[in-house]
Amino acid sequence: MRKLLSLTLLALAGSTAFAGGYRVSIQGQKQLAMGHTGVAVVNSAEVAFFNPAGMAFLDKKFNLSVGVSGLFAETKFQNSQYNWEASTQNVGTPFNIYATYRLNDWFTAGLAVYTPYGSSVEWDQDWEGAHLVNNIDLKAIFFQPSISVRVGEHFSFGGGPILAMGGVNFNRNLATNPLLSVDGQPADVTLDAQGINAWGYTAGIMFNPTDKLRLGMNYRSEIIMEARGGDANFNDIPDFASTDPRFQDQKFDADLPLPAEFTVGLSYQVTDKWMLAFDYNRAMWSVYEALTVNFENGTSSVNPRNYQNSSTYRVGTQYKANDKFTFRAGWYFDESPVQDGYFAPETPRNDSMGYTGGLTYQLNGKLGIDFSFLYLHFDEVDNSYNHYSENGNIQPFGGTYKSSVFSPGIGITYGF
Amino acid sequence: MKNKFIYLAILAAGFASCEPEFENEVNAEYSAGDADFSSYVAIGNSLTAGYMDGTVSRVSQSYSYPSLLARQFALVGGGEFTQPSYADDVNNLGGLMLGGIPIGGTRLVIDASQGRPEPIAGTSTIEVSNPQATAYNNMGVPGAKSFHLLSNTYGDVAGVMPGYANPYFVRHAITASSTVLGDAMTKNPTFFTNWIGANDVLSYATGGGALPDNPLTPSVDESLLPTPAADHNATGNLDPSTYGGNDITNANVYASVYSTIINTLTMNGAKGVVATVPSVTSIPYFTTVPYNPLSPTALGGSANINALNAQLYGPLNQIFSAFGEPNRVKLLSATAANPILIYDADAADRSAQITAVLTPTLGAPTATAFGMVFGKARQATRDDLVVLRASGVIGTPNASSPSTLININGVSYPMANKWVLTTTEQLKVSNATASYNSSIRSIAASKGLAVADMNAIMNQLVGALRVETGQVYTANYFSGAATEGVVLFSLDGVHPNARGYAVITNEIIKVINRHYNANLPLHNPSYFPGINIVGSN
Numbered sequence: 001m002r003k004l005l006s007l008t009l010l011a012l013a014g015s016t017a018f019a020g021g022y023r024v025s026i027q028g029q030k031q032l033a034m035g036h037t038g039v040a041v042v043n044s045a046e047v048a049f050f051n052p053a054g055m056a057f058l059d060k061k062f063n064l065s066v067g068v069s070g071l072f073a074e075t076k077f078q079n080s081q082y083n084w085e086a087s088t089q090n091v092g093t094p095f096n097i098y099a100t101y102r103l104n105d106w107f108t109a110g111l112a113v114y115t116p117y118g119s120s121v122e123w124d125q126d127w128e129g130a131h132l133v134n135n136i137d138l139k140a141i142f143f144q145p146s147i148s149v150r151v152g153e154h155f156s157f158g159g160g161p162i163l164a165m166g167g168v169n170f171n172r173n174l175a176t177n178p179l180l181s182v183d184g185q186p187a188d189v190t191l192d193a194q195g196i197n198a199w200g201y202t203a204g205i206m207f208n209p210t211d212k213l214r215l216g217m218n219y220r221s222e223i224i225m226e227a228r229g230g231d232a233n234f235n236d237i238p239d240f241a242s243t244d245p246r247f248q249d250q251k252f253d254a255d256l257p258l259p260a261e262f263t264v265g266l267s268y269q270v271t272d273k274w275m276l277a278f279d280y281n282r283a284m285w286s287v288y289e290a291l292t293v294n295f296e297n298g299t300s301s302v303n304p305r306n307y308q309n310s311s312t313y314r315v316g317t318q319y320k321a322n323d324k325f326t327f328r329a330g331w332y333f334d335e336s337p338v339q340d341g342y343f344a345p346e347t348p349r350n351d352s353m354g355y356t357g358g359l360t361y362q363l364n365g366k367l368g369i370d371f372s373f374l375y376l377h378f379d380e381v382d383n384s385y386n387h388y389s390e391n392g393n394i395q396p397f398g399g400t401y402k403s404s405v406f407s408p409g410i411g412i413t414y415g416f
Numbered sequence: 417m418k419n420k421f422i423y424l425a426i427l428a429a430g431f432a433s434c435e436p437e438f439e440n441e442v443n444a445e446y447s448a449g450d451a452d453f454s455s456y457v458a459i460g461n462s463l464t465a466g467y468m469d470g471t472v473s474r475v476s477q478s479y480s481y482p483s484l485l486a487r488q489f490a491l492v493g494g495g496e497f498t499q500p501s502y503a504d505d506v507n508n509l510g511g512l513m514l515g516g517i518p519i520g521g522t523r524l525v526i527d528a529s530q531g532r533p534e535p536i537a538g539t540s541t542i543e544v545s546n547p548q549a550t551a552y553n554n555m556g557v558p559g560a561k562s563f564h565l566l567s568n569t570y571g572d573v574a575g576v577m578p579g580y581a582n583p584y585f586v587r588h589a590i591t592a593s594s595t596v597l598g599d600a601m602t603k604n605p606t607f608f609t610n611w612i613g614a615n616d617v618l619s620y621a622t623g624g625g626a627l628p629d630n631p632l633t634p635s636v637d638e639s640l641l642p643t644p645a646a647d648h649n650a651t652g653n654l655d656p657s658t659y660g661g662n663d664i665t666n667a668n669v670y671a672s673v674y675s676t677i678i679n680t681l682t683m684n685g686a687k688g689v690v691a692t693v694p695s696v697t698s699i700p701y702f703t704t705v706p707y708n709p710l711s712p713t714a715l716g717g718s719a720n721i722n723a724l725n726a727q728l729y730g731p732l733n734q735i736f737s738a739f740g741e742p743n744r745v746k747l748l749s750a751t752a753a754n755p756i757l758i759y760d761a762d763a764a765d766r767s768a769q770i771t772a773v774l775t776p777t778l779g780a781p782t783a784t785a786f787g788m789v790f791g792k793a794r795q796a797t798r799d800d801l802v803v804l805r806a807s808g809v810i811g812t813p814n815a816s817s818p819s820t821l822i823n824i825n826g827v828s829y830p831m832a833n834k835w836v837l838t839t840t841e842q843l844k845v846s847n848a849t850a851s852y853n854s855s856i857r858s859i860a861a862s863k864g865l866a867v868a869d870m871n872a873i874m875n876q877l878v879g880a881l882r883v884e885t886g887q888v889y890t891a892n893y894f895s896g897a898a899t900e901g902v903v904l905f906s907l908d909g910v911h912p913n914a915r916g917y918a919v920i921t922n923e924i925i926k927v928i929n930r931h932y933n934a935n936l937p938l939h940n941p942s943y944f945p946g947i948n949i950v951g952s953n
Contacts (some may be wrong), residue, residue: 391901
C-alpha cells in the first residue's frame with residue numbers, strides 16, 4: 001500500500017498530471033528478499049508491518065529489525081515523432097524500524113516506523129513534459145503502534161492505528177505555450193504542502209492450522225491525506241499576466257486518498273530449512289478518480305486519474321542453510337493502477353515484475369545482519385496522458401517509457 | 417565472510433549499471449532517404465525569411481520554416497544552416513533603418529494595457545546599409561517576387577528608395593549586382609526548398625488592387641488614387657522591370673522565371689521541395705474585418721441613419737436604380753449591421769449622372785465634387801474582402817473629402833480602393849495564383865521534385881486544421897487569450913507566427929518523407945509561441 005501515498009500525494013500537484021512515484025515495496029529486508037511476501041510469515045519483527053497478528057507468534061520476547069535500502073530508480077522517455085528524449089534518475093532511502101515485545105503469553109505489543117513513500121521524480125527542468133511535471137519530491141513516514149493477541153495455539157489477531165505524516169513538493173510548468181514565460185523561462189508553479197497528518201489503521205488475523213502452514217490476512221485502511229493551506233507559488237509569470245488572480249501566490253487545499261489494501265497469503269514450511277510464501281495484494285485504487293486542487297482564489301483544478309483497483313501477486317522462499325546463513329529469493333508481478341491514456345510522467349508506471357533476493361548472516365543467537373536486493377523490471381511501454389488541455393484543446397502527451405528500479409538494502413535483526 | 421561482501425558489492429554494481437534501455441533508440445529510424453541534406457538552401461520571400469508581426473526580428477528569424485527544417489535535417493546528415501545575421505537586432509525589435517531613418521516598423525505585439533496590437537516601443541537597430549556581403553543557407557528575402565530573384569539590381573543599396581532593390585537583400589547580397597539566386601548557388605545546394613510567387617499576387621491583394629505609395633513622392637499617396645494596380649495577365653506586359661509594386665505578375669513571366677530558378681537549382685543534381693502559392697483569401701488579413709461593420713449604434717442611432725438615408729443613401733439609390741443597379745447602394749438599416757461604402761475601380765462610373773442630378777440643389781461645383789466622390793461608389797457585399805488595416809480607417813474623417821458633410825470613411829465617403837479587395841480583384845488574384853501553381857506543378861514534375869501544396873494547407877486553415885496531436889488550429893486573427901493557443905497567424909494578419917511556421921514545417925517534412933523516402937521527425941506546434949503580448953508598451 002505504500003505505493004498509494006506516492007501515487008496520491010503527487011497528485012497534489014494540481015495539474016492535469018496524475019500521481020506518481022514508484023510503487024516499490026521495501027518494508028523489511030527479510031521480507032523484501034522473499035518477494036515482499038509476509039502476511040503469513042513469522043520471521044522477525046517485520047511482521048509488525050506485514051500482519052500485526054503475527055507478532056504473537058514470534059519466538060523471542062523482544063524483536064528488533066532495523067533496515068535501510070538505497071532505491072535507484074531510472075525512467076527514460078522518448079518520442080520519435082518529435083525527436084524527444086528525457087530521463088529521470090532518482091535515489092531514495094526507504095528505512096524501517098520494527099520492534100515487538102511480548103508482554104505475556106497471549107499479548108504482544110509492537111511499534112512500526114517505516115517510510116512507504118520516499119521516492120521522487122526529477123525530469124530536466126522545462127523538458128517537453130514539463131507542463132505535467134518538472135519534479136516531485138514526496139516524503140512520508142508512518143508510525144504504527146500495534147498489538148497482537150494470540151487465541152489458543154493456532155490463531156491470533158492484531159492491529160493498530162497508523163499515523164501518516166507526509167509532505168510533498170511539486171513543480172510543473174503552467175503551459176507548453178511559450179507565451180507564458182519570461183526571457184525564455186517558462187512560467188511554473190510549485191505546490192508545497194508539508195506536515196500533513198492523517199490517521200488510518202491496520203488489522204489482521206493469522207491462522208496456523210498445522211505446524212507447517214500459516215494463513216494470513218491483513219487489511220490496511222484507506223487514508224485520506226488532507227493537505228490544507230499548502231503553498232502554491234508561481235514563478236516567471238510574464239508581466240501581462242502578473243495581475244491574473246490565477247497566478248498569484250496563494251494557499252491551496254487538496255485531498256489525497258490513499259486507497260485501502262487487502263492482503264491474503266500463506267506460508268508453508270516444506271522442510272525444517274525450506275519455506276515458501278505466497279501473498280496476494282488488492283489495492284482499492286478506484287477511489288482515485290480525480291485529483292482536485294482548490295485554490296484560495298476560488299478556482300479549482302480537476303485532474304482525471306481514473307485509477308483502477310490493482311493486484312499484486314507475490315511469491316517468496318527462504319532456505320536456512322545453517323545456523324549462520326539463511327538465503328532468500330522472491331518474485332512478484334505488480335499491476336499498475338494507471339490506465340491507458342492516463343499515463344503521465346510523474347508516475348511512469350506500467351505493470352512490473354520484481355526480482356528479489358537476499359540473505360541473513362547470523363552473528364550470534366541475538367544479532368543478525370540482513371541483506372536484500374530488488375530489481376524491478378518494467379517492459380517498454382507506449383502510452384500517453386490524454387487529459388491535459390490548453391486553450392480548450394486536449395493536448396495529449398506521450399511516447400515510449402522504460403523504467404527500471406534497483407534497490408540494495410541492509411539491516412539488522414536483534415532479539416532475545 | 418569478506419568474500420561474501422565482495423560478491424554482494426559486485427552484484428550491486430551490476431544491477432546499478434543496468435539502466436533502462438529502449439529496444440530502438442529515438443533516432444534509430446531517422447533517415448534522409450534519397451535526399452542529401454548536406455547543403456540545404458531555402459529560396460523564397462518573407463515566408464521563408466521568418467517574417468512575422470510585420471517584420472523580421474532576431475527571434476522571429478529563429479522560427480523560420482527553413483531553420484526548423486534544418487534542425488531535423490541535422491539528425492540525418494544535414495550540414496550547417498546559416499541565416500542572415502540579425503545580431504544588430506540587439507533588443508529583438510525588428511524593423512529596418514536606412515541611413516538612420518526608419519523604413520520599416522518594429523514588430524507588432526499586443527499591448528495588454530490597451531488590448532490592441534501595436535508596434536513594440538523602441539527604435540530599430542537593423543541598419544540596411546551595413547552590408548554583410550555573405551550568402552546564407554536561408555535566402556528568403558521578404559518582399560521578393562519571383563522575378564526579383566533574377567534581378568541584378570535587387571541588392572543595390574542605391575535602389576532601395578527608388579524601389580528596384582530590396583533592403584533585406586541589400587543587407588546580405590555578396591555584391592551590389594548579386595542576384596538572390598546567384599548568391600544561393602554559391603552554397604552549392606544539395607537540397608533546396610523554393611517557395612516563391614506569393615508576392616506576385618499578394619501585394620496586389622493586400623493593396624486592395626490599388627497602387628503602392630511611392631516613397632519618392634512623399635506629397636502624394638498614390639495608393640489613394642483612382643488608378644488601380646495592373647494585372648499583367650490582362651495587359652500582356654511581359655517585362656517585369658516595368659511592373660509597379662502592386663501589379664500582378666504575368667503568368668508567362670512567372671513560368672519562365674520559375675523554370676530558370678528550378679533549372680539553376682537542379683543543375684548539379686540537387687533535390688528539393690517546391691511549395692505552391694497559397695490562396696490569399698484565406699489569411700486573416702482579408703477575413704478579419706467584416707464587410708458590414710456599421711451597426712446602428714456605430715452609425716450614431718436612428719436619427720443619424722435617417723439623415724444619411726435622406727441626404728445621401730436615398731439619392732444614390734435612386735440614381736443607381738435609375739441605371740439598373742438598385743442594389744448598388746441601399747438604404748441604411750436602423751436595426752441591422754450595414755455594409756461600408758466603398759470605391760470600386762471596376763464599377764460603372766456614374767459621376768456625370770450624379771453631378772447632373774445634384775446640380776439643381778447643390779450647385780454645379782459641389783455637385784461635380786459629389787459626382788467625383790460617388791461616381792464609382794457602392795456598398796460592400798459579403799463577397800468583398802476588407803483588408804485588416806481598414807479597421808483603423810472605417811468611421812474616421814477623410815481629409816481629402818470636399819465637404820464635411822460627406823467625410824466619414826465607409827459611411828458618407830467611400831473607402832478607397834486600397835481598403836477592399838473586390839470580387840473582380842479577387843478573381844484576378846485567384847486566376848493568377850492558379851496559373852502560377854500549375855506552372856509550379858508541371859516544372860516540379862519535369863524535375864521529379866516534391867511539391868508541398870501550401871494552397872491546400874492554407875485553405876484548410878479557413879475552416880480548421882487538425883494536426884497530429886489532435887490540436888485544431890484556425891486562421892482566426894488573434895482575438896484574446898481564449899484563442900491565443902490556436903492561432904497560427906502573426907499580428908500582421910499575413911504571415912504565420914512561430915507556431916504557424918512549425919505547422920508549415922511539418923507539412924513540408926511530410927512531403928519530404930513521402931517523396932524522398934525519408935523519415936524525419938516533426939515539430940510539435942504546441943511548444944511554439946503564438947502571439948507576443950506585453951504588459952504595457
